[in-house]
Amino acid sequence: MGSSLSNLTEGAASGRPGLGDIPESCVACVFMYLTPPEICNLARLNRAFRGAASSDSVWENKLPPNYQDLLDLLPPERYHNSSKKDIFALLSRPVPFDDGNKEVWIDRVTGRVCMSISARGMAITGIEDRRYWNWVPTEESRFNVVAYLQQIWWFEVDGAVKFPFPADIYTVLFRLHLGRFTKRLGRRVCTFDHTHGWDIKPVRFELSTSDGHQSSCEFCLDETEQDEADGNHKRGCWIEYKVGEFIVTNSEPPTEVKFAMKQIDCTHSKGGLCVDAVFIIPSNLREHKRRGVLK
Structure with missing residues (x-):
C-alpha cells in the first residue's frame, strides 16, 4: 500500500498519472465524506489536496448548520474575513459566554x-x-x-x-x-x-x-x-x-x-x-x- 501511494505521488515526475493529476474539484468531493483530521492529514500530499482542503465548500459541510449563533458570541474582528476552515478551527476551541461561566x-x-x-x-x-x-x-x-x-x-x-x-x-x-x-x-x-x-x-x-x-x-x-x-x-x-x-x-x-x-x-x-x-x-x-x- 505504501509503495502504491508513493508511486502515485511520484507519478508526475516519471510521466505516469499520479495523485497530483486529480482535479482539485474531485478531491473536494471526496473530502466531503472525510473527517476534519483526515482532511488535514491528506492536505500534505500535494498542491491539489492542499487546495481542496482549504475549500470553503468542504468546511461549510463540516460546520453545524447554525454556526453563526456560535460566532455571535465572539467579537466580529475574531472571525471577519476568515475562511470556513479557519472558522472551524476557531469554533473547535471553547467559546466562553455568560461572563465566562x-x-x-x-x-x-x-x-x-x-x-x-x-x-x-x-x-x-x-x-x-x-x-x-x-x-x-x-x-x-x-x-x-x-x-x-x-x-x-x-x-x-x-x-x-x-x-x-x-x-x-x-x-x-x-x-x-x-x-x-x-x-x-x-x-x-x-x-x-x-x-x-x-x-x-x-x-x-x-x-x-x-x-x-x-x-x-x-x-x-x-x-x-x-x-x-x-x-x-x-x-x-x-x-x-x-x-x-x-x-x-x-x-x-x-x-x-x-x-x-x-x-x-x-x-x-x-x-x-x-x-x-x-x-x-x-x-x-x-x-x-x-x-x-x-x-
Whole structure:
C-alpha cells in the first residue's frame, strides 16, 4: 500500500498519472465524506489536496448548520474575513459566554455542538457562606475552579441555559468528585476528612426542557460496602453522572434546558464533595469517546 501511494505521488515526475493529476474539484468531493483530521492529514500530499482542503465548500459541510449563533458570541474582528476552515478551527476551541461561566464548542471530528456550564454559573444553596462551601482553584477543571462542600444539611444545585442547539439528541451530565484533592511534591493527594452522608440516601438529579421534556434519576454518590482489596471506586475520582437525554428537532426557537441535583433530607448532614460543571454533549458522541473511537 505504501509503495502504491508513493508511486502515485511520484507519478508526475516519471510521466505516469499520479495523485497530483486529480482535479482539485474531485478531491473536494471526496473530502466531503472525510473527517476534519483526515482532511488535514491528506492536505500534505500535494498542491491539489492542499487546495481542496482549504475549500470553503468542504468546511461549510463540516460546520453545524447554525454556526453563526456560535460566532455571535465572539467579537466580529475574531472571525471577519476568515475562511470556513479557519472558522472551524476557531469554533473547535471553547467559546466562553455568560461572563465566562459557560462554554460552547464544536467537536473536532464530527463538528457537533457541545457545551459546559461551570459551578459558578449555577445556583448553589449556601455558596456565599464559607462555613459550608469554598471555591477551590484547580487545573483539573476546564474552568480552573470547583465548588467544594465542607458540610451542609440542605444540598441543592440548580442551573439553566437557553441556546439554539442544532437538531440532535443530547445527554446532560454532572461532573462530581468525592473528597478534596491537592498536590504535594508533584503528586495528587486526596483527603476525605469532610466526606460523609452520601451513602445514607441517594442524590436526585432532574432535567427539564422548554418543549416539555422531563426526566429524573437517583444515584448514591458514596459506596461504603466495597471489597477491601478493590476499595471505594467513587472516592478520589471524577465521575460523570448522567441526568438524562433530550431531543432537539430545530435550533429555532432556542431550547431552554434546566438541570438540578439535590439531597434535601435534613435528617443528616453531608459534605466532602467537589462540584465542577455540567456538560451537554451529543449522546452517541459521548459513547464513541468512552470507547476511544473519537478523541
